[in-house]
Amino acid sequence: MESVIRAAQAAKGAKHKMASLSTQQKNDILVAMGNGLLEQSGNILAENARDVELAREKGRTETLIDRLTLTQERIEAMAQGLFDIAGLTDPVGEVLHGEKRPNGLLVKKVRVPMGVIGIIYEARPNVTADAAGLCLKAGNAVVLKGSSEAMNSNIAVTDAMVQAGQAAGLPQGAVSLVRDASREAAAYLMTLNEYVDVLIPRGGAGLIKTVVENATLPVIETGTGNCHIYVDKSADFDMAAEITVNAKVSRPSVCNAAESLLVHADIAGEFLPKAFALLQEKGVELRGDEVAQQYGAKPAAEEDYYTEYLDYIMSVKVVDGLDDAIAHINQYSTGHSEAIITNDYTSAKRFQNEVDSAAVYVNASTRYTDGFEFGFGAEIGISTQKLHARGPMGLPELTTVKYIIDGDGQVRW
């Protein structure tokens, strides 16, 4: 636990210095950190190889090993990520509102850094660089808690960034890695309200659930996506089939991939055979209700409709119409992204208004929910909660506000 406290204290000690850095200073630091990664790539690759070997010895899945593995190309992408963040607009200092009150007080609402941001994440070592870069650009200190599998890689990445960053003015402690891989260390970090201002878990549903249930710190939930495509009666069938296939198979392992297909009962007989043929051609296993089973789906259990497969599997349900589709989504969805395929104006508007998710599409694939596609330039995650941030979170979501009030002796009796 000592390592956790040390990292959190170090970050807290750096937060005021971080907040007072100018945009230019922060950009110089980010560029230096990116160059540090490139210069130390040999060492990073060597340390990563140790992690990969240990993972193989422990019999980890190929998916995990793929996520864990760094290459020269991936390190260059991490460095480029930091250079790109240096090019983003600095959110800190923006005056969101300013008003001279009748009593002469000038009240300004100003964007300021959050302070210390804690990131708990899983096997990808590139998160170490991305998350640190985004937090720093928004003027925050950051405490990073990676997984045990990536510990050697994370240490090498952090050391490379911090060494080069400090030479360019990065305050000591501003990027602090918890060098304790245990679950207890993660659990302890979740309760350090005295040091950490907000916690952002990045990983699978299990990690997010653990954090939500155990953290006493404010948390931003990210990235679990049980996303739906609803094909309405008036849909263009070609468009509907293309969007369904795209949303399911273009990258099944990401959170904005579709997991569930809902189809209006009146068109099920015509649409399902067409869609199923295309999906099965791509290797997608279909699990559906009785109607869907008539067209070749396997039986779906109730649990299937709650499941984020992140795989070549899709649940299917035939619904009575728009109301049924909306009710189903609001019950089973994780609130990430949903799409309706329709040519009916009222259905489109009602779906967008009544579906309670972060991103609601008409006639487009759910795969667009991400910071780059929305034009934010980068994202630290996709929030599926309603407090503070919802949907892709860019730099402004890593800040808070402060009221700055200038007076000349005002008192209120």
Add this chain to the structure above:
Amino acid sequence: MESVIRAAQAAKGAKHKMASLSTQQKNDILVAMGNGLLEQSGNILAENARDVELAREKGRTETLIDRLTLTQERIEAMAQGLFDIAGLTDPVGEVLHGEKRPNGLLVKKVRVPMGVIGIIYEARPNVTADAAGLCLKAGNAVVLKGSSEAMNSNIAVTDAMVQAGQAAGLPQGAVSLVRDASREAAAYLMTLNEYVDVLIPRGGAGLIKTVVENATLPVIETGTGNCHIYVDKSADFDMAAEITVNAKVSRPSVCNAAESLLVHADIAGEFLPKAFALLQEKGVELRGDEVAQQYGAKPAAEEDYYTEYLDYIMSVKVVDGLDDAIAHINQYSTGHSEAIITNDYTSAKRFQNEVDSAAVYVNASTRYTDGFEFGFGAEIGISTQKLHARGPMGLPELTTVKYIIDGDGQVRW
């Protein structure tokens, strides 16, 4: 626990209907609810009298009994509060950002209701009307959990509002009072993530702490204020003394009242006798460090500097200068409101930049931190956390956002 589940389920059942009400419908409902309070004032006063009698029998303090007691005038103020909320701008539907992406997708960020808001509050029955009115205007359903002392009053107030409101179109369940006064009921409500979207505790430090430690729901912390006045070397002494006295005694029981006075060492000898004389004239007990004790303060314990007295007591500390003052505040403050009294430009700016609180004043009383004074028209509380909302929370803080995306067949490979 059944009463808690029932109230939460009822609110969840109403949230989609609430979200689809027009501003005019919501305003009509609010006006009807206010009129309902006026029409039922006889019954409300009778039920309140029962609560007051029970509180007297239990030997509750006069302060609590004063907060608990309703009068015809207080009921009229509650009704007027609802009429005023009807007059505020509706935040729902505001398009915060809209952009046509290069691929033709129109991405809009739109303000939408939060859904179900839970309010846990202490003895003042007027919170029942204020909180319900604000939540409804922002399109939310609300679950209210008051204290056992005010149970009969809260039931009477809720019934009067709901009866009149429903006749004007208030959806059933949209205002749900938990009719179980136990602490267990409150604790249970804090964990109903399935039904409630955000929890706002309104009350003393004990309540806030319990909620932060036990809630699995997202929470907005409100209203504990260990506020500071720092009198800098270059301060105008008359102004500094007037602001100190105002911030301490104009209304000692509220969260924006000052609790602690910091004075630059170079001027302590001149300023403290002057300030102490004025404060003591108003009946303020002073608890200070060794220097302050030379001018008549009683000795302060370390604990005093952490204490929100909400009373005619003030802690006093002589500091070495600006850095010392900022460090003291960032350690002991609850992050609510702080003021510097100075004529030094650099000190003023540094204080505002480096003090990590929701509202930071130059040359004005901390007593101005509230929704009306900042021009928001009303507030549901003053957030002392950094996530989602900070400082006085008006209607926009009771909403979230949603991305609405219009396409014409876009897919992302």
